[in-house]
Amino acid sequence: MLTKIMPRVAMLGIQHLEQCLLIETRSDPHPWGRVNWLRSLRDDHCLGYWQDNELLAISAYSLVLDEVSLLNIVVDTDSRGQGVGRHLLTEGLEWMQQFGGQRCLLEVRVSNTVARTLYSKLGFVEDGIRKKYYPLGDGHEDAMLMSADLPLM
Numbered sequence: 538m539l540t541k542i543m544p545r546v547a548m549l550g551i552q553h554l555e556q557c558l559l560i561e562t563r564s565d566p567h568p569w570g571r572v573n574w575l576r577s578l579r580d581d582h583c584l585g586y587w588q589d590n591e592l593l594a595i596s597a598y599s600l601v602l603d604e605v606s607l608l609n610i611v612v613d614t615d616s617r618g619q620g621v622g623r624h625l626l627t628e629g630l631e632w633m634q635q636f637g638g639q640r641c642l643l644e645v646r647v648s649n650t651v652a653r654t655l656y657s658k659l660g661f662v663e664d665g666i667r668k669k670y671y672p673l674g675d676g677h678e679d680a681m682l683m684s685a686d687l688p689l690m
């Protein structure tokens with residue numbers, strides 16, 4: 538008999554630091570790095586997506602009053618395009634609602650069309666541009682500011 542393996546979204550802790558760095562290093566062209574992950578795993582709300590006990594995606598959120606910020610989300614390269622990012626972000630924001638989040642804000646590189654499409658499909662709207670926000674090679678890249686009310690539609 539085939540057993541269907543269900544994905545699981547759960548909290549990440551300091552014990553997952555090396556796995557987070559591994560996923561990020563091989564999957565994100567602009568990695569956050571050890572110091573930021575260490576701080577976020579300790580101080581923010583970090584959630585991972587596991588399938589068959591394998592960590593496939595990681596995300597980090599902060600909460601100030603009723604405002605959630607999506608700080609980071611990374612899906613391991615081999616697991617992209619299969620709905621993992623959508624699943625993790627949807628559950629992550631449901632999780633943040635339980636802590637009082639009523640609105641989510643995020644910044645994304647203007648060149649990151651995959652992430653921007655994911656956010657738009659989940660109901661995020663574009664609020665404006667933050668000029669030269671991200672380092673890029675020798676220069677900078679603009680950030681798109683996006684937001685959505687919770688729960689997502």
Ligand SMILES: CC(C)(COP(=O)(O)OP(=O)(O)OC[C@H]1O[C@@H](n2cnc3c(N)ncnc32)[C@H](O)[C@@H]1OP(=O)(O)O)[C@@H](O)C(=O)NCCC(=O)NCCS
Binds near residue numbers: 620621658
């Ligand atoms: C952005 C990211 C998290 C998306 O995760 P994912 O699991 O691949 O995305 P999903 O499979 O859940 O796809 C959700 C939507 O994104 C869009 N999308 C996914 N892959 C895409 C691709 N290769 N090209 C265009 N759009 C794509 C689609 O619209 C998709 O919706 P659909 O399935 O209804 O067509 C992932 O690409 C990633 O980790 N990127 C590197 C890190 C990063 O840029 N993080 C965002 C920081 S702001």
